[in-house]
Amino acid sequence: MSNYMENSSYKPKYPVQTLGKALDVLLYIKNNASADGVSIAELSEYLNMGKSTVHRLLDTLLAYNFVEKTYSTSSYKLGWGIYDIGSSVPFQHSLNNTNFYPLLEELCNECSETVNFGIVNNNSIVILYKAEPNIKIRANVNIGGNEPLYCTAIGKLFLSTFSVQEVKDYFNHVEVVNYTNNTITTAEKMFPELSKITKNGYSIDNEEFYVGLICVAIPVYDYSGNLVAGISVSGPSERMVQNKIDAVLPKLKSTCEKLSMYLGYR
Structure with missing residues (x-):
C-alpha cells in the first residue's frame, strides 16, 4: 500500500x-x-x-x-x-497573517455587500478587516472598534459557544444597551436565539445594533476545532432581504470553510 x-x-x-x-x-x-x-x-x-x-x-x-x-x-x-x-504551523497560519484577506475581497465582490472579519476580545467583537463594495450605500463598520456580543452577528456566534451559566454571567456583568427595538437584552430572551444559531450554523443581526443594517455571520475554526473568528456580510435592510440572505449564505460558508482549512481545521 x-x-x-x-x-x-x-x-x-x-x-x-x-x-x-x-x-x-x-x-x-x-x-x-x-x-x-x-x-x-x-x-x-x-x-x-x-x-x-x-x-x-x-x-x-x-x-x-x-x-x-x-x-x-x-x-x-x-x-x-x-x-x-x-x-511552527499555527504561527505561520495565524489570524495575524494577512494572506487570507483576498478571500474576503472575493466574497465582497460576489455579494456586493460589506464583508467583516472579527474576533472576540474581552467580551467584545473587534473587526480586524473589512472589504467594501464599490457602491454608494453600504454598511459602515469601524475597524478596530469594540462591538457587543449580544447584538452583533459575529458576537452571537461566540455567545452560542457559552454554557447556560456563562451566558447568564455575561449579561450580569456587561452594560446592556437597548440600541434598537430588536436588541436582545436578557439571557432568557437570548437562549432561543443561540439555539437557532447552533442548529443553523449561522447567526443574523436583524437590525439589533443599527437600525437599517442586517448582518449574517458564519464561524471560523482553527486546527484545534475552536471558534476563533467570524466572517459576516452586512448591508442595508432594503437589500438584505431573505432572498439575498439565502444567496449570500453558500458563498459565505465556502469562504469560512476555506479560512478554517487555512488555519488547520479539518
Whole structure:
C-alpha cells in the first residue's frame, strides 16, 4: 500500500519518488504506531516496500530527528524534529497573517455587500478587516472598534459557544444597551436565539445594533476545532432581504470553510 497521502486532493506534477516514500513512512508511523513504535517488517508489509528500502529511509529520517529508534525492540516512532516543524504551523497560519484577506475581497465582490472579519476580545467583537463594495450605500463598520456580543452577528456566534451559566454571567456583568427595538437584552430572551444559531450554523443581526443594517455571520475554526473568528456580510435592510440572505449564505460558508482549512481545521 504505497502512496500513503492523506487529506490532500493535490497530486504533484513532478513527484520525487524517494521523498514520497519517506513521507509515506512518516504518515504510517503517525497513524499506526503504538507506544513501542513500528517495526521495519510492519512498514515493509503495509507500504509494499522492500525492507532494505525502508531501512535506508528510516536511517535518513533518523539523522534529521524525524524518527527515533527504540533500541530494545528495534522499532521506530516519530521524533521531536517532526514536532519542532509542526509547532511552527499555527504561527505561520495565524489570524495575524494577512494572506487570507483576498478571500474576503472575493466574497465582497460576489455579494456586493460589506464583508467583516472579527474576533472576540474581552467580551467584545473587534473587526480586524473589512472589504467594501464599490457602491454608494453600504454598511459602515469601524475597524478596530469594540462591538457587543449580544447584538452583533459575529458576537452571537461566540455567545452560542457559552454554557447556560456563562451566558447568564455575561449579561450580569456587561452594560446592556437597548440600541434598537430588536436588541436582545436578557439571557432568557437570548437562549432561543443561540439555539437557532447552533442548529443553523449561522447567526443574523436583524437590525439589533443599527437600525437599517442586517448582518449574517458564519464561524471560523482553527486546527484545534475552536471558534476563533467570524466572517459576516452586512448591508442595508432594503437589500438584505431573505432572498439575498439565502444567496449570500453558500458563498459565505465556502469562504469560512476555506479560512478554517487555512488555519488547520479539518
